[in-house]
Amino acid sequence: MEYDKEDHTWRRRSSATLKQTTCQPMPKRSHTVAVIVLGLAVLSCLLGYCVLSETLPYESKTLRLVIVLFRHGARTPISSYKSDPFKNYQWPDGLGSLTNAGKLQLYELGKKYRNYYANFIPEEYYEKDVYVMSSDKSRCLMNAYTFLAGLFPPSDRQTWHPELPWQPIPVHSLPKDLDDIVAQTKPCKVWKSMYEELLEEANSDPKFAELFDYLSKHTNQSPFLNEIKMNLQDSVSHTNLDRSLYIYSGHDVTVVGLWRTLGYSELLEPEYGASLVLELHEEVEQDTFFVKLFYRNNTKVEVPMELNMPFCDDPCTYNRFIQHIETLIPNNWEEECQN
Amino acid sequence: MYVTSSGDRHGDRTPIDPYPTDPWRNESLWPVRFGQLTNIGKRQHYALGQWFRKRYSNIITNKYDSKKVYVRSTNVDRTLMSAEVNLAGMYPPMGKEVWNDHLNWQPIPIHTRPEHDDEVLAMKRKCAQYDIAKNNFINSRAYEDHLSKYEGLMDYLTQHTLRKIKDFEDINDIYNILFIENLYNLTLPKWTHSVFPDKLKEPACYSFSIATATPVMARLLAGPLLKAIVNNMLNKMSEQPDALTMSIYSGHDFTIANILSALGLFDGNCPSYTSTIIFELLNEDSTPDYYVRISYRNTTDIVEPFILNIPNCGKMCPIQRFIQVFDNLISVDWESDCQVQYNNNLIIYFFIMIHIFIFILYLQDNYCDVIKQEKRNELLRNRRIATDETETCLCPDLEQNVDVNNVEKPQLLL
Numbered sequence: 001m002e003y004d005k006e007d008h009t010w011r012r013r014s015s016a017t018l019k020q021t022t023c024q025p026m027p028k029r030s031h032t033v034a035v036i037v038l039g040l041a042v043l044s045c046l047l048g049y050c051v052l053s054e055t056l057p058y059e060s061k062t063l064r065l066v067i068v069l070f071r072h073g074a075r076t077p078i079s080s081y082k083s084d085p086f087k088n089y090q091w092p093d094g095l096g097s098l099t100n101a102g103k104l105q106l107y108e109l110g111k112k113y114r115n116y117y118a119n120f121i122p123e124e125y126y127e128k129d130v131y132v133m134s135s136d137k138s139r140c141l142m143n144a145y146t147f148l149a150g151l152f153p154p155s156d157r158q159t160w161h162p163e164l165p166w167q168p169i170p171v172h173s174l175p176k177d178l179d180d181i182v183a184q185t186k187p188c189k190v191w192k193s194m195y196e197e198l199l200e201e202a203n204s205d206p207k208f209a210e211l212f213d214y215l216s217k218h219t220n221q222s223p224f225l226n227e228i229k230m231n232l233q234d235s236v237s238h239t240n241l242d243r244s245l246y247i248y249s250g251h252d253v254t255v256v257g258l259w260r261t262l263g264y265s266e267l268l269e270p271e272y273g274a275s276l277v278l279e280l281h282e283e284v285e286q287d288t289f290f291v292k293l294f295y296r297n298n299t300k301v302e303v304p305m306e307l308n309m310p311f312c313d314d315p316c317t318y319n320r321f322i323q324h325i326e327t328l329i330p331n332n333w334e335e336e337c338q339n
Numbered sequence: 340m341y342v343t344s345s346g347d348r349h350g351d352r353t354p355i356d357p358y359p360t361d362p363w364r365n366e367s368l369w370p371v372r373f374g375q376l377t378n379i380g381k382r383q384h385y386a387l388g389q390w391f392r393k394r395y396s397n398i399i400t401n402k403y404d405s406k407k408v409y410v411r412s413t414n415v416d417r418t419l420m421s422a423e424v425n426l427a428g429m430y431p432p433m434g435k436e437v438w439n440d441h442l443n444w445q446p447i448p449i450h451t452r453p454e455h456d457d458e459v460l461a462m463k464r465k466c467a468q469y470d471i472a473k474n475n476f477i478n479s480r481a482y483e484d485h486l487s488k489y490e491g492l493m494d495y496l497t498q499h500t501l502r503k504i505k506d507f508e509d510i511n512d513i514y515n516i517l518f519i520e521n522l523y524n525l526t527l528p529k530w531t532h533s534v535f536p537d538k539l540k541e542p543a544c545y546s547f548s549i550a551t552a553t554p555v556m557a558r559l560l561a562g563p564l565l566k567a568i569v570n571n572m573l574n575k576m577s578e579q580p581d582a583l584t585m586s587i588y589s590g591h592d593f594t595i596a597n598i599l600s601a602l603g604l605f606d607g608n609c610p611s612y613t614s615t616i617i618f619e620l621l622n623e624d625s626t627p628d629y630y631v632r633i634s635y636r637n638t639t640d641i642v643e644p645f646i647l648n649i650p651n652c653g654k655m656c657p658i659q660r661f662i663q664v665f666d667n668l669i670s671v672d673w674e675s676d677c678q679v680q681y682n683n684n685l686i687i688y689f690f691i692m693i694h695i696f697i698f699i700l701y702l703q704d705n706y707c708d709v710i711k712q713e714k715r716n717e718l719l720r721n722r723r724i725a726t727d728e729t730e731t732c733l734c735p736d737l738e739q740n741v742d743v744n745n746v747e748k749p750q751l752l753l
Contacts, residue, residue, distance in 0.1 A: 097405070100438035103446065107439060127375065127416050138405055138448040145423070145446035146438075157370075160378035160424075161385065166444045168381065168423035170416040175452045 058116050062281040064289075065235040066117065067228060069248040070109065070275035071255050072143040073102025073299070098139040105273040106143040109299040110150025116304075121245055125152040125169055128242035134249035135183035136173045144171045144249035171249070180223035180333065182250045184257065188337035221257045222329045224248075228278065229325055235280055236289055236318060261328055262293065263310040273299035280318065289318030345585075347387065347615040348592050349421040350380025351639070354516045358500035361516065363525050376417040383613045383639050384421045388428025390641045391587075398584055403430045403447055406581070412589035413461040414451045421613075422449045422589035449589070458673050459563045460588055462550075462597060466677035469559040476552050489542050492534065499530040507546035511609075514543035544609040547596030554667050561601035562671030564588070569669050572620040572658060576629055599635065601668055603650045612639050620658065630655040 075098050114121065122129055125148075134144040154160070154167040173179070180186035234240040248254070255270045277294040292315070294304035308314050311324045330336040355374040357364035370377050392399075399408060412422040432438065432445040458464035476482055486506060496504040496513055504510060517527055517535045527535060551557035567586075574582040588594070592610040599605040599616065617634045632655055636644035649656045651664050662669055 100435075103438040127372070136450060141448035141450075142446035149442065149444070149446075158378070160381040164427070164443055166427070166442055168376075168420040168427070170419035170423075171449070172414060172419070173451055175450070178452065178456065 059119060060281070062283055062290075063120050063279060064282045065232065065244055065246075065280035066120065067231060067246045067248075067278040067280075068113065068275055069250060069255060069258060069277075070106070070143075070147070070273060071250065071252050071270050072098060072137075072139045072272065073105035073146075074099045074272045075102055075139050096137075096139065098142050102139070102272060103142065103146045105299040107146040107150040109273050109275065109296075110147040110152075112150075112299070112302070113147075114151050121151070124155040124158060125167065126242075127170065130169075130245045130247065131243060132169065132171045132247045132249070133182055134171050134173045135185075135251060135254070136176055136179060137183060137251070140182070140249045140251065141171060141173060144247070145169075147247065147249065181227050182224070182248050182254055184221070184224065184254065186223075188333075190337050221261045223333055224254070224258065225261060225325045226329045226333075229322060229329065232278075232280055232291070232318065232322065259295075261325070263324075264307075271298040275304075277304060281315075290315040291318055291321040292316070345391075345587055345615055345617045347384075347421070347425070347587070347589060347613060348595050348610050349376060349417045349589065350383040350424075350612050351377045351522075352380055352417050352519075352612070353377060354519050356512075357516055358502045358513060360499065360501050360528075361520075362528055363520055368525075369523075374417065376420045380417070380421065380612065381424045384424040385428040386641050387613050387615065388425040388430075390428075391425070392429045395585065401430075401433045402436060403445070405448070407584040408587070409583050409585070410447065410449045410587045410589070411460060412449050412451050413457065413591065413594075414454050415591075418589045418591065419449060419451065422587070423447075425587070425589070459567055460590055460594065462560050462564070462594065466559050466673070467679040468677045469556060471679065472553060472555045472559070473550075476549070476556065482549075482552075485545075492538060492542065495530075495534065499528075507542050507549060510539060511543040511546040514539040514609075540609075541607070544607055547593060547609060548600045548605055548607075550593065551597050551600045557597075557601035558667050558671050559673070559676060561597045562668045563673050564594075564598060565601065565665065565668045566671055568618050569658075569662060572618075572629075572631070575620060576658070602633070602665065604633070604635070604647050608637060611637050614638070615644065617644060621655070629658045631658050631661045632656070 075096055077096070132144055132148065134140045148169045148171070149166050152167065152169060153165050158167050159165070160167065174181065174183075174186075176183065176185045178186055180188075231243075231246050234243065252270050252274075255274055255276055256268050258276055259268045275296045277296075279292040279294070281290040281292060282288075283290065291309075291312075293307045293309055295307055296304045309316050309321070309324075312320050353369045353371055353373050353375055354363075357373070363369075366373055392401075410422055410426065412418045426447040426449070427444050430436075430445060430447055431443055436445055438445060452461075454461040454463045456464055458466065489507075489510065493504045493510065496502075496510065500513060502509075502513075504513065514535070517531055517539070520527060521535070551560055571583055571586055575584070592614070595610040595614050595616055596605060614637045615635070619632045619634070621630045621632055622628060631649070633647045633649060634644035635647055636642065646654050648654055649661065649664070652660050656664075
């Protein structure tokens with residue numbers, strides 16, 4: 001990891017200077033003591049930093065925009081099967097609902113992001129900075145709320161209830177029949193017929209992989225890709241200066257879909273609360289923008305894994321990234337779907 | 340008591356767009372950004388939620404039940420947030436619902452849809468028929484006469500706010516800004532003293548009844564929401580498995596006013612923050628009689644709401660009678676009712692035009708034929724008398740006709 005390496009070199013250099021300072025003989029005893037005490041203080045700070053650096057805020061002067069997409073937390077089964085021994089078990093909130101553990105997972109994830117981006121995401125929630133969009137499914141909406149509860153506990157000024165460290169934050173959504181972005185449930189005729197065809201051919205046909213690839217790359221993900229493209233563009237062209245964070249609360253299919261459209265062919269099995277993060281960086285001196293991609297497979301991961309996008313060099317320039325996703329966005333989704 | 344649907348307005352907010360000369364137009368003078376819900380607003384809605392919980396503790400469980408309670412909001416930050424705090428007051432986590440020991444709150448889903456696609460709650464989806472009806476109303480003599488009474492006031496406002504004030508909605512925008520500033524104990528400029536609040540209030544609040552001024556407008560604008568509410572009630576009566584016990588709608592002042600006004604219940608007062616309309620379906624024990632009761636509270640204080648006297652039906656209105664009385668609203672078939680019918684008229688008009696055109700051609704043809712025939716006859720007659728040559732008539736070539744006539748006349752005299 002890039003900034004880990006930096007961290008490493010920086011630590012070594014500083015400890016060297018430190019040794020130099022402590023080794024210099026000082027004329028007065030009190031001075032020596034003072035220097036030793038100071039030196040010890042600095043040393044302990046450094047040591048503490050080294051130990052804790054993994055969880056300390058992410059330091060970046062180039063960061064401009066963060067787009068987070070996560071899967072909901074633990075839920076009860078969506079449907080039972082014929083020989084299911086728990087077929088008649090009354091799940092506390094019915095099938096497919098978010099459990100308390102699931103609520104907590106995303107709350108913890110929200111807190112992780114708060115710590116990780118402490119130097120980037122403002123402490124106080126302000127609606128022009130953040131845009132939150134969720135699938136209309138109850139578990140996703142609920143997870144968006146708990147994630148935000150962890151990410152934006154109210155500041156003193158925002159505290160409205162003395163005993164409730166929580167504040168309402170708007171979560172936007174689209175009804176199932178209109179959602180082509182997060183849940184991707186808006187009907188698309190072409191996609192549906194291809195999907196049915198695929199189910200028929202299933203494993204027997206070697207074209208399976210190819211077709212699946214096409215399906216996941218095309219049509220169904222494209223409105224979401226388009227949304228990402230617009231978000232990046234707004235930031236690059238400075239049309240939306242306030243907005244620095246987009247949050248999407250979706251399903252495993254949303255996460256896997258984005259993963260595949262970004263060119264990864266390995267099988268991804270996102271756990272509950274898995275999250276993908278796109279970061280937009282600006283190198284002011286070079287006047288260029290870069291895109292970075294990070295992944296957390298669950299809510300326990302402390303430091304996200306940086307991914308190198310197969311279609312792009314490292315670092316991946318914004319232009320190359322846009323160029324790639326543009327090839328996956330049809331000019332007219334409705335038309336391509338033949339709705 | 341079975342089903343209840345309530346529409347409530349969001350809580351205390353800052354002005355949306357202060358006028359150019361407003362001394363308080365600097366956003367930093369306010370606790371939150373313009374148009375946003377303030378902490379006062381959050382507390383108001385929290386209290387409302389607690390009141391709902393108390394009032395309906397006999398029909399809704401303490402534990403949140405997603406199959407019985409449905410919450411919908413317009414896709415606007417302050418209404419979404421109001422709904423969230425409302426639910427925080429209504430459903431503090433109980434027993435097994437506690438998911439976080441440090442937080443006496445639980446997430447509850449609030450559904451929404453884009454405003455331009457929402458004819459039910461936001462009432463902002465495009466409806467061509469509605470636009471026509473509204474346009475006709477705005478251009479009607481009665482409306483223009485009413486508006487002209489306030490010309491002096493509007494000129495006065497335009498002059499002092501430096502914003503063009505040309506109708507009731509514009510007056511309401513100014514009234515609303517002054518109202519909020521007054522609420523925050525901010526000193527209002529001197530020019531307002533002669534008009535605020537008394538002179539502005541009546542025309543400002545009248546703006547809320549324009550949107551549903553005619554039966555057609557009321558049907559197309561408020562019909563879908565009332566239809567949804569009545570359907571909820573009918574579902575509950577017929578004990579449908581998916582029947583909801585409570586639906587909560589989080590909207591704006593105009594949502595409240597449009598519903599009241601469409602039902603003939605609007606009293607001319609602007610809806611206050613957290614003003615709430617409650618539709619309740621009641622039934623007396625072991626009888627098949629169901630009644631609709633509408634209550635309204637137009638204050639931010641948590642007091643017992645007023646039971647409204649439903650026109651032609653009373654305070655306890657039998658549901659079948661309710662459906663009859665408001666058939667104009669409830670029977671709305673929004674998608675098809677909004678389609679412009681003058682398309683058909685155009686087609687009919689087009690057909691009639693074509694027919695008239697063909698008829699004229701036919702007449703002309705006939706006329707021509709008649710003339711030709713006459714001429715032929717005459718020519719034949721002429722030939723018998725004289726043997727001069729004439730060309731056949733190429734009707735409607737007049738010159739030839741004239742020629743022929745000129746030639747013929749003296750001969751006829753003979």
